[in-house]
Each structure stands twice: as structure tokens, then as C-alpha cells.
Amino acid sequence: MTANAVPPRTASERPRLRRSLGLTGLTIFGLTYLGLGAVFTVYGPGVEITDGHLPAAYILATATMLFTAYSYGRMAVKFPVAGSAYTYSQQSFGGNIGFLTGWTLMLDYLFLPMINFLLIGIYLNAQFPAIPQFVFTLAGLLIVLGLNIVGIKIVAKLNFLAVGLGVLITVLFVVFSIRFASSADAQVSLLTPLVPGEGGIGPIFAGAAVLALAFLGFDAVSTLSEEARRPKKDIPRAIMLTTLIGGGTFFVVALAGSLVYPDWRQITNLDAAGLEMMQRVGGSALQALFVVVYIVGTILCGAASQVSVSRILYSMGRDGILPRPFGYLHPRFRTPVFAAIVVSAFSLVALFISLDAAVTIINFGALAAFSMVNLSVIKSYLFDQRRRSPLDLFRYGLLPAVGFALTLWLWTSLTGFTFVVGLCWMLVGAVILAVRTRFFRRKPPMMDFSEREELEVS
Secondary structure, three states, X not given: OOOOOOOOOOHHHOOOOOOOEOHHHHHHHHHHHHOOOHHHHOHHHHHHHOOOOHHHHHHHHHHHHHHHHHHHHHHXXXXXXXXOXXXXXXXXXXXXXXXXXXXXXXXXXXXXXXXHHHHHHHHHHHXXXXXXXXXXXXXXXXXXHHHHHHOHHHHHHHHHHHHHHHHHHHHHHHXXXXXXXXXXXXXXXXXXXXXXXXXXXHHHHHHHHHHHHHOOHHHHHHOOHHHEOOHHHHHHHHHHXXXXXXXXXXXXXXXXXHHHOOOHXXXXXXXXXXXXXXXXXXXXXXXXXXXXXXXXXXXXXXXXXXXXXXXXXXXXXXXXXXXXXXXXXXXXXXXXXXXXXXXHHHHHHHXXXXXXXXXXXXXXXXXXXXXXXXHHHHHHHHHHOOOOOHHHHHHHHHHHHHHHHHHHHHHOOOOHHHHHHHHHHHHHHHHHHHHHOOOOOOOOOOOXXXXXXXXXHO
């Protein structure tokens, strides 16, 4: 080697994701991803599906998702690296299943940022109709891309703003709703939306099947394992806290909404029920504040969702299952820049697709991931590690089995169009995998655990 030659960097010298998030930051990230203000978006359709029993449906949905959240936490302890359901199913069932799980999950993650950009365009265009909707959509996309390139620490700080504003508008709405109900002539019962009505439990279960898919924030938390300071401790806790706090907030808002409109049929525009309720309890001032908070929260929710999918693409690129540029980290910001740009390019579809079409597609990928993570707990702990004590059978057998059964129930809420799009997406992934493995004659690349020793002692 000559005097001027530069030795190649060792594995320890390569850029790595920066470990900067504690329990609070991880939980705030999950809550931002959930989008606490999303309860106002789905309030109208939700109260219609449940026939006025939206709070009861949120209780059932929260209880349902806690089982799958628990499974995510168990797998995050066992495999504290980026990749989420892709990593868990890959390590439990092999590279082929792992790739197909990650590929299917990407359908969900790729469309989630797009939905946020669509909502930004729709709401701002409604306020400023002279400016085309695509201008606001494109502006939101570029802002989110910039935030994700700069790094997770900036996004994490802004997430505090998003959650803070979400809590503010929620508290204001609840307070104004109580004041409104106390001044109303009619008597309002808080028990009515919590117990089955003439339609029985059917509407409540139907609503829970749809509402449970709003709890995707805990899945997003698991993608940040390599950016958490104490991944084995904080990731599982943040996952459960995200589910509980998010579900509790959704329930409180739904219950407050029943005070504003005891008879949901009085809502004139179900698609804009949130705006209508704000106007009724707080006038134009509260409605205007709601719009501002909603737009800021939507932008940061888009940033959180793009962070998650870019980490999954990074993980798959690092493994070699996707082209190597996906596994590239910016040497200064230590962020997966190429993956983030690809996600932003995909989100340009938001300029041409309707909101309804985008929303119906995301559920397929989410439920596929939920199913595989529940099964991965059973495979990894009961079969691979042979943990068969009564307590282990309960923790790693019964609980994830219940989570898997509940996920199968959620599949029944999907539309035929969702199944067609999802299965076509899976077919494309299977073709890519076949080409990369020379029609399955080669073993797919597996996760590199070069950082695991550090994680064991951190």
C-alpha cells in the first residue's frame, strides 16, 4: 500500500443509523404516526358504520390491537434492528417469506405518506380554492422529503409539536363539548353509545374491524430499533404506550362527539363531521384552529410514515434483496437518502389518485404484516427456542394466537378491490424474488447482525 493510499473502511467505520431516541421520543413518534387528529377524519363514516356506537367500537378495536402490539414488542426484543415485520418474518421463516412480507408491507407504507399529501391538498384547496390542489400536495411532499433527509432528530423534535397540537385541539374539543352538552336542553346519556342498541353488537364489531387499522403507529415504532438508545427495553414499551394512548384518545373524542350530536343523523356532512362539530361547539375560531392543527399534524404524520418505509427499504437494500443504493446512508446525516427519495417519487401518484382509492389499498399490507408477526412469535419462541413452560405457552403461544385470530377477523372487513390490488402487488414481489434468487435456486440474503453485540450490552 502506498503512502497516499486510503485504507477501506471497516464495518465499524461505515455510516450507521444514529441512536438518538429514548422512550419518550419513540412513543411520540408512534403517536404522530397514528395522527391523533385522524379520529376527526373518520368520525363521520365511523359513527355511521357503528350506528352511533363509535366509542364502544374504539374500545373493542384497542383491545384487539393490543394482542398484535404485544407480539411486535416480543419480536423487537429478539431482533432489535430496523426492518419491522420484514425482519421478524425473515428471521423466523426464512428469506423468501421475509421478502414477501416486507414487500406486502410496503404497499401499506408507500400509500400512507401519499394519503397525508392528498389530505393536505384537499383541506388547503378547500380553504384557498384559487390555488390548485396539486400545488399543496407537491409542497407537502417536498417538505416531508427535506425533513427525512436532515435526520430523525429533527423529525423527533417536530413530532413533539404535532402531538402537542393534537392534544391541544383534543382537549379544547372535549371541554367545549362538555360545556355544550351542559347548556343543551336535552338530556344526554354517556351510556347510550357504549352499549349495543337495536342492531345488537353487529355494528360495533363492524366498526371495530375498520377502526383497528388506524393503530398502525405501533408498527412504525418497530422500524426505529436501530435508532433507539435502548431498543430491547424501550421499543416494546413504546409500542404498547402508543396503542394505549392512541386508543384512549380516540375513545374520549368519540365519546365527546356523542355529546355534540346524540343523534348522529343530525350531522349534515359525514365526510366533514370534524369541521361540523368544531363549528357547533366553538364557532369559527375553533374551526379555524382545527384546520391549522390538522394540516401541521398531517405534514408531520407524513414525515413519520415516510421515515418508517424508508427504513424498511434501507434494511432490504442492506441485505442485498433490493439494489444496493437502497442500503446507502448519507455520511453526514446518517439517513437512508436514496430510499427516502424513492418513497417521495412513488408518492407523486397522489397527484393522480383519489383519496378513497388510496385508503382502500393500505389495509391489505397492514393485515399481512400483523398476521406474520403474530406467527413469528410462535415460531421463534415455541419452536426455535423450544420455550414450553406454562408461562411461555401463555406469553408466546396463546397471546399471539389470539392476535392472529383477531387479525383474520379483520381480513373480513376488506373489500374485493383491496384483495385484487394486494394480490397483484404480492405477485409482482414474487416475480422480483424469483429473479433475484434465480427461481429460488439461490438462498435469499439474510439480515446482517453485525451490530448485535453492541445491542446486547447497550
